[in-house]
Amino acid sequence: MTDTQHQHVELSYEPALPIPRGKLCLWLFLSTEIMFFAGLIGSYIVLRFGVPEGAWPTPKQVYLVEWIGAFNTFVLICSSVTVVLALEAAKQNQAGLAKRWFVLTFLLGSVFLGIKAYEYTQKFEHGIYPMRPRSKIYDKANPYYVSAVGSYVAGEIAKLQVETGRTELTGMDQERLEHLRAVQTGLVNWTAEEVALEENPYAQSSQLETFAYVISPLDPDNSQAHEFLVSQKSEVEKQKDGFILEQKAKDQRSQEINEELVELNEAYAALEAKAEAGEAALTAAESEAFAKLATQRTELYEELTAVDASRAKLTQEIETYTARADVLEATLSSHHGLNEAWHLGLPIMIPSGNTWANTYFLLTGFHAVHVFIGLLAFALVMPMKLIATHAHLVENLGLYWHFVDLVWIFLFPLLYLF
Amino acid sequence: MSSPQNATASRWSIPGFLGHYVFSRDHKIIGTQFLFSTLIWGVAGGLLALAVRWQLAWPWSDMPIFGRLFEAEGGQISPEFYTMLFTMHATIMIFFVIIPMLAGAFGNWLIPLMIGADDMAFPTLNMLSYWIMWPAFILIGASFFTAGYGPSSGWTAYPPLSVLDAAAPGSGVAQTLWILGLTFVGISSMMGSVNYMTTIIQMRAPGMTMMRLPMTIWSMFITAILQAFALPVLTAGLFMQLSDRVFGTGFFLPEGLAANNGIQVAGGGQPLLWQHLFWFYSHPAVYIMILPAMGMVSDILACFSRKPLFGYKPMVYSICAIAGLGFIVWGHHMFISGMDPILGVSFMISTMLIALPSGVKTFNWLATLWRGNVQFTTPLLFSVGFLSMFIIGGLSGIFMAATPVDIYIHDTYFIVAHFHYVLFGGSILALLGAIYFWYPKMFGRMMSERLGKVHFFLTFILTNMVFYPMHILGAAGFPRRYADPYHFQAFADLLPINQVMTVSAILLGFTQIIFAANFVGSLFFGKKVGRNPWQANTLEWAAPSPPGHGNFDFQPVVCRGPYEYSCPDADVDFLPQAETPPA
Amino acid sequence: MVSEASGQQDHKTNTKLFLKVFAALCFLTAISFVIANSPLMKSQGLAWAVMMLVSCAKAFLVISFFMHLKWERTWKYVLTIPASLMSLLLVVALIPDVGRRAENYSDQRWLHATEPSEVKADLSREDASATGDEPVPVDSSESDSH
Numbered sequence A: 001m002t003d004t005q006h007q008h009v010e011l012s013y014e015p016a017l018p019i020p021r022g023k024l025c026l027w028l029f030l031s032t033e034i035m036f037f038a039g040l041i042g043s044y045i046v047l048r049f050g051v052p053e054g055a056w057p058t059p060k061q062v063y064l065v066e067w068i069g070a071f072n073t074f075v076l077i078c079s080s081v082t083v084v085l086a087l088e089a090a091k092q093n094q095a096g097l098a099k100r101w102f103v104l105t106f107l108l109g110s111v112f113l114g115i116k117a118y119e120y121t122q123k124f125e126h127g128i129y130p131m132r133p134r135s136k137i138y139d140k141a142n143p144y145y146v147s148a149v150g151s152y153v154a155g156e157i158a159k160l161q162v163e164t165g166r167t168e169l170t171g172m173d174q175e176r177l178e179h180l181r182a183v184q185t186g187l188v189n190w191t192a193e194e195v196a197l198e199e200n201p202y203a204q205s206s207q208l209e210t211f212a213y214v215i216s217p218l219d220p221d222n223s224q225a226h227e228f229l230v231s232q233k234s235e236v237e238k239q240k241d242g243f244i245l246e247q248k249a250k251d252q253r254s255q256e257i258n259e260e261l262v263e264l265n266e267a268y269a270a271l272e273a274k275a276e277a278g279e280a281a282l283t284a285a286e287s288e289a290f291a292k293l294a295t296q297r298t299e300l301y302e303e304l305t306a307v308d309a310s311r312a313k314l315t316q317e318i319e320t321y322t323a324r325a326d327v328l329e330a331t332l333s334s335h336h337g338l339n340e341a342w343h344l345g346l347p348i349m350i351p352s353g354n355t356w357a358n359t360y361f362l363l364t365g366f367h368a369v370h371v372f373i374g375l376l377a378f379a380l381v382m383p384m385k386l387i388a389t390h391a392h393l394v395e396n397l398g399l400y401w402h403f404v405d406l407v408w409i410f411l412f413p414l415l416y417l418f
Numbered sequence B: 001m002s003s004p005q006n007a008t009a010s011r012w013s014i015p016g017f018l019g020h021y022v023f024s025r026d027h028k029i030i031g032t033q034f035l036f037s038t039l040i041w042g043v044a045g046g047l048l049a050l051a052v053r054w055q056l057a058w059p060w061s062d063m064p065i066f067g068r069l070f071e072a073e074g075g076q077i078s079p080e081f082y083t084m085l086f087t088m089h090a091t092i093m094i095f096f097v098i099i100p101m102l103a104g105a106f107g108n109w110l111i112p113l114m115i116g117a118d119d120m121a122f123p124t125l126n127m128l129s130y131w132i133m134w135p136a137f138i139l140i141g142a143s144f145f146t147a148g149y150g151p152s153s154g155w156t157a158y159p160p161l162s163v164l165d166a167a168a169p170g171s172g173v174a175q176t177l178w179i180l181g182l183t184f185v186g187i188s189s190m191m192g193s194v195n196y197m198t199t200i201i202q203m204r205a206p207g208m209t210m211m212r213l214p215m216t217i218w219s220m221f222i223t224a225i226l227q228a229f230a231l232p233v234l235t236a237g238l239f240m241q242l243s244d245r246v247f248g249t250g251f252f253l254p255e256g257l258a259a260n261n262g263i264q265v266a267g268g269g270q271p272l273l274w275q276h277l278f279w280f281y282s283h284p285a286v287y288i289m290i291l292p293a294m295g296m297v298s299d300i301l302a303c304f305s306r307k308p309l310f311g312y313k314p315m316v317y318s319i320c321a322i323a324g325l326g327f328i329v330w331g332h333h334m335f336i337s338g339m340d341p342i343l344g345v346s347f348m349i350s351t352m353l354i355a356l357p358s359g360v361k362t363f364n365w366l367a368t369l370w371r372g373n374v375q376f377t378t379p380l381l382f383s384v385g386f387l388s389m390f391i392i393g394g395l396s397g398i399f400m401a402a403t404p405v406d407i408y409i410h411d412t413y414f415i416v417a418h419f420h421y422v423l424f425g426g427s428i429l430a431l432l433g434a435i436y437f438w439y440p441k442m443f444g445r446m447m448s449e450r451l452g453k454v455h456f457f458l459t460f461i462l463t464n465m466v467f468y469p470m471h472i473l474g475a476a477g478f479p480r481r482y483a484d485p486y487h488f489q490a491f492a493d494l495l496p497i498n499q500v501m502t503v504s505a506i507l508l509g510f511t512q513i514i515f516a517a518n519f520v521g522s523l524f525f526g527k528k529v530g531r532n533p534w535q536a537n538t539l540e541w542a543a544p545s546p547p548g549h550g551n552f553d554f555q556p557v558v559c560r561g562p563y564e565y566s567c568p569d570a571d572v573d574f575l576p577q578a579e580t581p582p583a
Numbered sequence C: 001m002v003s004e005a006s007g008q009q010d011h012k013t014n015t016k017l018f019l020k021v022f023a024a025l026c027f028l029t030a031i032s033f034v035i036a037n038s039p040l041m042k043s044q045g046l047a048w049a050v051m052m053l054v055s056c057a058k059a060f061l062v063i064s065f066f067m068h069l070k071w072e073r074t075w076k077y078v079l080t081i082p083a084s085l086m087s088l089l090l091v092v093a094l095i096p097d098v099g100r101r102a103e104n105y106s107d108q109r110w111l112h113a114t115e116p117s118e119v120k121a122d123l124s125r126e127d128a129s130a131t132g133d134e135p136v137p138v139d140s141s142e143s144d145s146h
């Protein structure tokens, strides 16, 4: 393919449309973008409206703040106006004015992204995000959820214990370990046992609901649930107190037995020594007393074992009830449940929470990527003098920017208000 | 967007060899780059096909070359390896051979030349659309060297096989590479298609009205529209699948999926969603793979029949109709997926409707040949080959469009027969014909006609020997995508047929060596030609062979349609669209 | 270069027009926001429909004024109408298989699938036999083989 003839002929064409090629190309590109977002938004619509009736999280449950979304809409609309005004100014050859509008557009776009980033951290803080191999969100409070929380807690404890082997735990880690243990006994094992003992499926399901509510309440302002937890807590504490009293009694009894045994053992030992040492056999009365002492002693030992066993059991019971009371206490002390109180990052239950998180991050993410690309393009054009001959650049950029605004116009009600 | 209004005013280029042949912005160089890249990938795809055939003829026997190449269990392959073979065969043939050869190589070469433009509307974008293929080449190539030797969820990448890492050896890194590779192919196609559309709309020579465009350009134009509208949906789906794999979302996985004991997925999605998004692109992709071939065949047939193309306007309208209908038929790939029956019926009806415009085209081609002064050149032979293969492939397509019939033949060799008749017998034969036809324009020399005819007859006969028996296998229920169907007693008797097919396939592979020799040899020893060796009418033949930078050394002014052959009033039997001024 | 060969006086009126459009856009956004927090949300379908209409109106304003389509020739229809129709078609075609998927859930899938959970107002209902008919996730192993 050698360039044999260099005599360039300036070819002339018959364009079908009275617009510059760049603008036509951009419009064609925008129609491919329409299809791209149709794929994304369409998937969202069918996934979202396909969940069983009424099983979509409300904005509150996923820490979505409507007015922030509305404000971001406002920001984007403002930026659309400023870029249009920049174009108007550029067409009028008012480069300085155009530049000012242009910079303002860039700033507004950055504000939009900043607010978006803030919104994302809100979700991340509460464990609402997709994750491999699976997210922390569970769709319903069922035994699978309980066991998921259980294995998460066990894993965390194991991690901390490995660390204990190496170094001294910091105060914070120590506290975390204690909290994790409290959750293990006072929440996971508690509910598992409760559910296992319960036969009524409806009662089971409400126990599981309570479990989920304690970790992260779907409706933090539910006063009835709050009252229920308060009453359960006082009941648990009452039982705990009962156990403590009982344990005190048992302790006392154990002490008494020990004291009695000391006396008995002395008397017994004296007689025994006599029996072994002496040629002079024990008198009849003495041997009778000896036998009696022996049985008494065996009885006391047996009782002591029983009392000690029940003391150990009581200790365990008290531990469980203390853990339960701690868990409830912490839950009641915070607005958003245990996860907020102790920052343990336990798996949470939000109906359709995964579908929500997947689609929310998909749509807003790809929209944000488009905003970011727009900002990059703005930054590239920024150093130019925005005179009339460069107006086509501003126009094309503006078209793209309006399209990004357009997508958000649909995303805002779909994601925030529906 | 970045290209200024006046295309010739500010042409930048990198000096020297690099600028001329590597990072060139000349549509002809870019077209040639596409052509060579796709031909090389075609060899790889063909070898993969032969490996598939080997397993089907001599199951579990040591596979020559491939067994060694991949050290797959000491020469003998595994079922998973077989899955990888057909996945990669399809991926390479569709995304790296047929589509880029039609749209990339011929689209680039022919669009500016046939409409009388000096280049594409956006030469830099055009260059990028080629170079953005390279990440795809590298990613897909790299996937051969990962665990499982490549992705193995089929070219359709249905979840959960494609989403769960543990589903198959190739569902790990290899699948991620595959998704990324296809994303780059998508970006390249998008860049190409907006460029082609802008060029065709805005850069036609004076007098070249839309209704004077050659069929090749019409088909390229419609193909570009198909790509622009359908591909973004696949891209969206690919991003969602990537996110399912990388970020652990669950767009395509249901909640509580229990596979391989203890796979943990959050779920919340629906596997059918992927199938819809995928086929929303991939059915139109079928037309992306056949429409340009149809356009080029129309031009070749008219030229060598020395007759006007029969029914130019119906041809244009039927291309538009095929493209339009092509967007509302994708569900015919999902008849047995458990899809909604009402949806199924509407997809069945719309699919059946496509037979109408396709029939119009077929009869118009036949009518073009009818009583023509037919010159049996190699390009014509290949075009007639295309025509006959397309009729067979098109008819078997109607079988599958009917839901009740499809339920029986779905996922059998019948479908394999169908799409190989359309894609190999159709697109590839047309592409070979197009190479023979436009080779003199591209390189200034003729390819050997004698070798070309030998190549055609061997290819044509062997193609039918490889693919025709597939209909019989399919009707017998022989399943596709099984490494060893003979494992089932019912199919054990079908082994000899498969052995005949495999031997034919190997011979078909060897036949292409004749083509390669002809292609390479003619670059150096082919007969030098003038501007218009075939005495054709379209504009590219008015430019020098090969055309220099800027294509035309005169201002072409179009005064008639592209098919004025054997005009009774003219003293020559062809009237070019634009007269070349005497030198 | 663009169809409006505007003079200086046009420039002023244009700016005014854009500010009017801006005001309309803000007003429409406010309407959506108010609807979302109004009793209309009780009948969700209606509220959604109104909000979508409001969005379409906003989109129309942006497209025709900011994107200048109002002043373009007929090619604008060739581009925008097919794209809008195609995207609608895609969504509509997804409805039967994905949008109504819950109607075809198997028992097995219901074990894990999400369910409406009007946060149990009464967590303590031990004698809940009076309420509802919801399936409870007790291990059912009837259809494990599937």
Ligand SMILES: [Cu+2]
Pocket: B282, B283, B286, B329, B330, B332, B333
């Ligand atoms: Cu199809």
